[in-house]
Amino acid sequence: MTLSHWPAEAAQPAPPWPVAPLATAIGRGLLSRCPACGERHLFKGYLKVVSECRRCGAPLGLARADDAPPYFTILVVGHIVVPLLVIMQRLANPPTWEMTAIFVPLTLVLALGLLRPIKGGTVGLMLTMGMLKPNPAAT
Ligand SMILES: [Zn+2]
Numbered sequence: 073m074t075l076s077h078w079p080a081e082a083a084q085p086a087p088p089w090p091v092a093p094l095a096t097a098i099g100r101g102l103l104s105r106c107p108a109c110g111e112r113h114l115f116k117g118y119l120k121v122v123s124e125c126r127r128c129g130a131p132l133g134l135a136r137a138d139d140a141p142p143y144f145t146i147l148v149v150g151h152i153v154v155p156l157l158v159i160m161q162r163l164a165n166p167p168t169w170e171m172t173a174i175f176v177p178l179t180l181v182l183a184l185g186l187l188r189p190i191k192g193g194t195v196g197l198m199l200t201m202g203m204l205k206p207n208p209a210a211t
Contacts, residue, residue, distance in 0.1 A: 089130035094200050101196025102189045114192050121195055134204035141191035149182045
């Protein structure tokens with residue numbers, strides 16, 4: 073028995089846009105650039121992905137990340153904020169209002185600051201892996 077990658081490479085025709093290595097595509101997405109070619113504009117607005125790269129034509133709008141970026145953002149922010157909160161509580165035991173005044177803004181800034189790059193990285197991952205699906209509202 074031989075092991076093969078799924079889907080089989082022969083079953084996937086090469087896309088008409090350049091396919092970057094996975095780490096490169098994710099890195100470009102994290103920097104809000106097109107994962108395929110590195111063009112500057114991956115987003116129009118804060119989180120809306122452009123429908124197509126204007127340089128290479130990669131169908132970025134078909135990489136519908138849905139709930140994955142918020143999930144990854146919560147995962148990352150939670151692993152930063154919760155240990156800090158516990159450490160501060162154990163070491164200084166500040167009043168509740170002080171903890172709230174520190175950690176609510178910190179959580180908001182981290183979440184809003186990381187959501188866009190994480191969405192870009194997710195789009196890069198999805199584009200490279202061929203995880204593209206048409207918008208159901210458009211059909
Ligand atoms: Zn591009």
